[in-house]
Amino acid sequence: MAVTSQNPQYAAMLEEWQEMEDALIGPRAISDGGVIYLSKTSGMIEAESLAATDNSPLTPEQAKQLYLAYKRRAEYPLWVKDSLRTMVGLVSRQEPEIVLPERMSALENEATSDGFGLKQLYLRIVSALLTKGRKPLLVEFDDAGNPYIATYTAETAINWMTRDTGGRQDLTLVVFKEQRLKENSDEFDPKYEDVYRVLDLVDDRYRVRLLDEAGADIEGEEYPGLVGGSQATSLGFIPVVFAGSTDNNADVDEIPLQTMAKAALKYYQLSADYHTSLHYTAHPQPWIAMNGDGDMRITGPMAAWMLPEGGTCGYLEFQGAGIEALRKAMQDQQNAAAESGAKVIDIGGAESGEARKARQNDQYSALYSVCVTAAEAVEQALKYVAYWMGIRPDDVTFKVEPKFSKDEVDAAMMQVVSNIVMAGEAPRTVLYDALRKIGLTELTDEQLDSLREGGDGLPNLEDA
Known part of the structure; x- marks a missing residue:
């Protein structure tokens, strides 16, 4: 097996992750x-x-411009980016419970390789889980012997293997694809090459290697020890955590915002036809029928054609019978995106945490579940740090019990759905229908209009 080999789950999801990256x-x-x-x-x-044939009236460049004009008219809405910003903003109000031993206390404010603290790491994980359903974490020590948590994207963890150990699935192999600056690279035009960080177990000893695409060693293999990188007592496990949207095992999880991204993409495709139809409607094709000479050099609203006797002219106008159907289909996609965004952010009102999580086991996209699994992933990485440093893992705590107020959820839901609707300049009824369909409100369109405009004497969303 080559070092570039991919786990089947990775290969199956790669296009989906790229689509989500482009959506963002x-x-x-x-x-x-x-x-x-x-x-x-x-x-x-x-x-x-x-255009590729001889004596064609079109040049290849002219033919190419037909598609480019079609593509430029298409409109891709920023639903995913705007909704993600709202959701992460809601999560950022939660304060994690952090308990660290003295020797690990520096991690609270400087936990990542780029110097950010644990809360920022947590928010990064939540963001990644919402958009990719996956965030790999690797516990490492720097050259000074200080611990940190290296983060990878879903796309860079190309391979992994597990084995059953007493009923528990333990990692036996993890391969990360990284980029390294090439030697003698120009400082103003840097060039990079792909390298592969291979983490595995050899006789139950944790081994680290850096290989090139051919599988040749770039650096000598290492067997990190329990304390500060010493090889005297090697680590007996791979210190990697795969944070997921539903749980933190190595398997690939569902992508919570994928339904919204799919709706945005379908809207983009429909909008290309819609705006092209509007373009044709606004630019009718002139035609003439005549015998003899006439003056046809200039056309336009301020010019006249000089036709010979018996000549006729007119316009071929695009009727656009399907324009309304396209507009309706685009609104349907807006509605679907609004509903999916509201479902992601739904946290179930006043239910207890465990009841909420149990209710949402079949809703892989629940924001509550994402918050919990992200916190559990951070805590597991910190426990690996503690064990590696010879500290009791039970002395480490990183917990987030999401406690979103009803007002906060109502405001966030309204913002997510409103962003989707207003971005496409669709009628507000799309927004209101989505809110009623997900059970957030039973207010009429008129009441919701007044609520948005700050009307007095109306029930608020909490009462709806």
Whole structure:
């Protein structure tokens, strides 16, 4: 097996993760994706084929412009990015319970390789779980012997293996794909190469290697010890935690915001046809029928055609019979995205934490579940640090019991759904229908309009 080999679950999800990454970047990444996200019409394909033949009335560049114009008219909404910002903002109000022994106390304010503390690490994990369903963490020590937690993306953990140990699944192999600056690289134009950090167990001893694509050693193998990197007493496990949206085992989890991203992508595809139809409607095609000479050099609203006797002219106008159907389909996607966003943020009112989590076991996208698993992942990484340093793991605590107030949830839900609706300039009824459909309110459209505008004497969302 080559070092570049991929776990089957990884290979199956790679395209989904890339799609989510592009959804977060927004219109530029989606547009750059070309036909991956927006197929060419049959007419465009035929035009490009015709342009490649001899004596074609079209040049290849002219044929290419047909698709580019079609793609430029398409509109990709920022639903995923805006909703993620709202959700992480809601989570950021939660204060974690942190208990660290004296020797580990520095981690509270400097836990990551780039110098951020545990709460910022926690929020990064929550963000990654919402958008990728996965966040790998690796416990490491720097050259000065200080512990830290290295973070990886879902796309960089390309392979892993587990074994059953007393009914528990323990990691036996983890491979991370990293990028390293090439030697003699220009400081103003750096070049990078792929390297592979291979973590495995050899005779129950934790081993670390750095290999190139051919599997050759770049650095000598190491067997990190229990205290500060000493090899006297080797570590007996791989200190990696795979944070997930539903649990923290090594398996790939569901992506909570994927439904919203799919709706945004479908909206983008529909909008290309919708705006192209509007473009054709606004630009009718002139035609003439005549014998003899006439003056047709200039056309436009301020110019006249000089036709010979018996000549006729007119416009071929695009009727746009399907425009309304396209608009309705785009609104349906907005509605679907609004519902999915509200379901992600739903935390179940006044239920207890355990009751809420039990109720949401079949809702892989529940924000509450993501908060809990993210906190558990941080705590597990800290326990690995403690064990490695010779400290009792039970002396370490990192817990977050999400306690969102009803007002906070109502405001966040309203913001998520409103962002989706207003980004596409759809009627507010789409927003209101989504709120009623998820059971957040029973207020009428008129009452909700007044509520949004700060009307007095109306019941608030908590009473709805």
